[in-house]
Amino acid sequence: MRSLIARPVTTRFIYRRAAAHALAATAVALLTGCMMFARAPNELDYSRTRTSTAGLYRATIHPQGDTIPQGKLHRWTLHLETATGTPVDAATVTVDGGMPQHGHGLPTTPRVTRELGNGDHLVEGMKFNMGGWWVVKFHVNADAGSDSLVFNLKL
Ligand SMILES: [Cu+2]
Numbered sequence: 001m002r003s004l005i006a007r008p009v010t011t012r013f014i015y016r017r018a019a020a021h022a023l024a025a026t027a028v029a030l031l032t033g034c035m036m037f038a039r040a041p042n043e044l045d046y047s048r049t050r051t052s053t054a055g056l057y058r059a060t061i062h063p064q065g066d067t068i069p070q071g072k073l074h075r076w077t078l079h080l081e082t083a084t085g086t087p088v089d090a091a092t093v094t095v096d097g098g099m100p101q102h103g104h105g106l107p108t109t110p111r112v113t114r115e116l117g118n119g120d121h122l123v124e125g126m127k128f129n130m131g132g133w134w135v136v137k138f139h140v141n142a143d144a145g146s147d148s149l150v151f152n153l154k155l
Pocket of ligand 1: 102
């Protein structure tokens, strides 16, 4: 008598668990799997010269060797100017970035290590460990003010 009642309840419980697992698997696939293989948005600007978010600066990135390597530490030169084209030497620049569709940042902690003069700044520790759409952000603090520059890369 007891087992007759217990069986359908147990079966229903198993079905419900299986459904929950299938739902969770689908959600995980949608959140990670699909995003991993999603194409980068079409309207992205991959220019190596960009104007900062608030329009205070213009900057150009010069990756060492011109092509950006994958999985290899390398350097960049960041050329920084004011909106009117005056080179900016005295600046505190921090680097940040990652892959927006993968939800991860840069595999290294790149830093601006040296002022090279004429608005050029040496960026060391750049590394991209996979192909796809990367974003590299520079936060600049100098006489003209505080502002950010965002560069899109396709590797
Ligand atoms: Cu990634």
